[in-house]
Amino acid sequence: MKSEILALAIMATIPVMAQNNSEQTVVTIDDKAISVGEFERLYLKNNTNAAFDSLSLNEYMQLFIDYKLKVTEAEQQGMDTTSEFINEFENYRTQLEKPYFTDEHVDDSLAHEAYDHMHWDVRASHILVTCDQNASAADSIKAYNRAQNIRNRALKGEDFAKLARENSDDPSVTRNNGDLGFFTAFSMIYEFEKVAYSTEVGAVAPIFRTRFGYHIMKVTDKRPNPGQVNAAHLMLRVATNADETTQKAAADKAKMISDSLAAGADWAQMVSRYSDDASTRTRQGDLQWFTTGMMVPEFEAAAFALKNIGDISAPVRTSYGWHIIKLLDKKSIDSFDNLQEQIKRKLSRDIRSKIAQKAVIDRLKREYNFTEDVAAFNEFVNVVDTTIWSGTWNADQAKGLNKTIFTLADTVKFTQNDYAEILSHRGPSQKKVPVEILLKDDYNQIVEKCIIDYERKQLTSKYPEFRHLQTEYHDGILLFALMDKMVWTKASTDTANLEQFYETNKLNYTWGERAEIAFCSYDANAHANPTEKKNIDTKLAAALKTGSKKADYASQITTAMQKIGVEIDSIKMAGDVKKYNIIDGKDTDANGKIIDVKYCDIDGTKINDNAWGKNNSQIINTDGRTYVYYLVKRLPPMQKTLDECRGSVISDYQNKLEADWIAELRQKHTVKINEPVFKSLIKK
Numbered sequence: 001m002k003s004e005i006l007a008l009a010i011m012a013t014i015p016v017m018a019q020n021n022s023e024q025t026v027v028t029i030d031d032k033a034i035s036v037g038e039f040e041r042l043y044l045k046n047n048t049n050a051a052f053d054s055l056s057l058n059e060y061m062q063l064f065i066d067y068k069l070k071v072t073e074a075e076q077q078g079m080d081t082t083s084e085f086i087n088e089f090e091n092y093r094t095q096l097e098k099p100y101f102t103d104e105h106v107d108d109s110l111a112h113e114a115y116d117h118m119h120w121d122v123r124a125s126h127i128l129v130t131c132d133q134n135a136s137a138a139d140s141i142k143a144y145n146r147a148q149n150i151r152n153r154a155l156k157g158e159d160f161a162k163l164a165r166e167n168s169d170d171p172s173v174t175r176n177n178g179d180l181g182f183f184t185a186f187s188m189i190y191e192f193e194k195v196a197y198s199t200e201v202g203a204v205a206p207i208f209r210t211r212f213g214y215h216i217m218k219v220t221d222k223r224p225n226p227g228q229v230n231a232a233h234l235m236l237r238v239a240t241n242a243d244e245t246t247q248k249a250a251a252d253k254a255k256m257i258s259d260s261l262a263a264g265a266d267w268a269q270m271v272s273r274y275s276d277d278a279s280t281r282t283r284q285g286d287l288q289w290f291t292t293g294m295m296v297p298e299f300e301a302a303a304f305a306l307k308n309i310g311d312i313s314a315p316v317r318t319s320y321g322w323h324i325i326k327l328l329d330k331k332s333i334d335s336f337d338n339l340q341e342q343i344k345r346k347l348s349r350d351i352r353s354k355i356a357q358k359a360v361i362d363r364l365k366r367e368y369n370f371t372e373d374v375a376a377f378n379e380f381v382n383v384v385d386t387t388i389w390s391g392t393w394n395a396d397q398a399k400g401l402n403k404t405i406f407t408l409a410d411t412v413k414f415t416q417n418d419y420a421e422i423l424s425h426r427g428p429s430q431k432k433v434p435v436e437i438l439l440k441d442d443y444n445q446i447v448e449k450c451i452i453d454y455e456r457k458q459l460t461s462k463y464p465e466f467r468h469l470q471t472e473y474h475d476g477i478l479l480f481a482l483m484d485k486m487v488w489t490k491a492s493t494d495t496a497n498l499e500q501f502y503e504t505n506k507l508n509y510t511w512g513e514r515a516e517i518a519f520c521s522y523d524a525n526a527h528a529n530p531t532e533k534k535n536i537d538t539k540l541a542a543a544l545k546t547g548s549k550k551a552d553y554a555s556q557i558t559t560a561m562q563k564i565g566v567e568i569d570s571i572k573m574a575g576d577v578k579k580y581n582i583i584d585g586k587d588t589d590a591n592g593k594i595i596d597v598k599y600c601d602i603d604g605t606k607i608n609d610n611a612w613g614k615n616n617s618q619i620i621n622t623d624g625r626t627y628v629y630y631l632v633k634r635l636p637p638m639q640k641t642l643d644e645c646r647g648s649v650i651s652d653y654q655n656k657l658e659a660d661w662i663a664e665l666r667q668k669h670t671v672k673i674n675e676p677v678f679k680s681l682i683k684k
Helices: 002-009 036-045 054-076 083-101 104-118 137-155 160-167 190-197 244-262 267-274 297-305 336-348 352-367 374-381 416-424 435-462 464-493 495-508 530-547 553-563 642-668 675-679
Strands: 025-029 032-035 120-130 179-183 208-210 213-224 228-237 286-290 316-318 321-331 404-408 412-415 514-523 578-588 594-602 605-608 617-622 625-635 671-673
Touching (some): 025 675, 032 036, 083 435, 104 336, 104 352, 137 160, 137 213, 179 213, 179 297, 228 244, 228 267, 228 297, 244 267, 244 321, 297 316, 352 435, 374 404, 374 435, 404 435, 416 435, 435 464, 464 495, 464 642, 495 642, 530 617, 605 617
Antiparallel strands (some): 025 032, 025 671, 120 179, 120 213, 208 213, 228 321, 316 321, 404 412, 514 578, 514 625, 594 605
């Protein structure tokens, strides 16, 4: 029942056939008119092969009326004003809004750009001059000039590695001399990635800035991306600054292990015994899938150089120690269509998502005639001092300032006084950045929020598909809440009336013909001798017959198996006597004639009920196991107890409650179908 309501109320948008009368009223409930467009939209969603014939439309109209009556009742009970409803609906609406605040074309362009980048690996070295993104203009200029001086030296031919060691603020320079190795899309922050892919091999890129500071980058190589590898490793940990004796001992040990593997030693055992990487030792050294840029260069080069699955490398030295690498699997880059969703998920967690969002903000600024007065902003900045850092700035300092800083859609105005009010409630700043920069950042966020809030209010009028989905979510949430209150919970908790319903309708809940069957199975391969096996099967059938009459059935069968020499570990049995339905079916006799038969359905295995024989037993061999079945007795059709059919009784009682309730709603509310408009929908 819940799934039927969900299908009616909340489904993916389906294009609706254009109708000239879509705004006409097709049905009125009390004083609320419902349009042809709304009815037709839900009709199409819930009828995959919509016939638009009289029978189909009339049947659906009755379902539609029932649906709308329930929503009307929920609203009249105030269920749309509860905090639970408001929170859930707001969450749904937030999800619905997301596509409207991302530029689809920009998002698609960025996804294709990332996919193009994925086809190539770039190797680059870089020098970082740190500079806080909120640094003052003077500090930013100072850092930039320092970076410019370093780049000029690189352009004149000075050794880049030496320049990096002497000047880079990146801590990793002490072990890599600024060489970042090969990397691909999403391995670096986007600004870094974009510059790397747009710079020629051997060239020093123009200085660029990220949140870390200013970067001088030299691209040293580019190659086609080899895809991904799944490799395992055995690692001997040894520090780069270890003494010579320790270094030699580690190298000798790595060679010994490598030679043993080449001679046929078991990989898993060698990893378990020798690897110092505790995080992978328990899974035979498996490092999972990785691409270029995820491992140190020496390791990466050796892993990608392995050609065939199962190949093992010679010992490889990295800054972590010695590695012996085994290739488990490899694969090339998949198609864009197959990777598109994965790429877009990565974009949503990347700074690139801000690019698509900014494109929307810029479009909305133009659409809503956004204008700003820079002079008014600067005038306001002049009355804000460093008390803003501690959150103690007083709005009285801006007293008398009430010029408009920006205007949106000719109606929304943000004034100096508005900004003063916001700042007066601002908490302490985590960083003591220059006041002008702090205010500019705050201001940009205010502008963006104002534009987004304004656009949110326009979505229902600008985009019909958004309005319709929002309405369907709204009605669907109410419907669930009301159905739970009036039908689902009531049916499962109203014990007295449920029992009365069962007593009145108990003839609807009966067992068909059934059989009580005991069975067990054993590993047939453990007893391959035909004579021995036949003897075991006969004794097991007898044990099942005897054991089925006793309460301790499981232990009886276990004891019997022990006595006849069947290993306990190979036993697989039900543990007690169970009842199974006898069902009608078809089979073929010895002459190929199709005959009617009856089967006992035992966990998906059909046992011919006509083939029990004089000992009431059957032996079946399948999938390397022998199954011994014993028919204890057949049971005639009989009445089910309430406990045996509670699920079905609750479901039927729910249907009755809903039918009675709908009848009450149709009596309580006035429903009027506009017959001429409704009949105009009929196509055949």
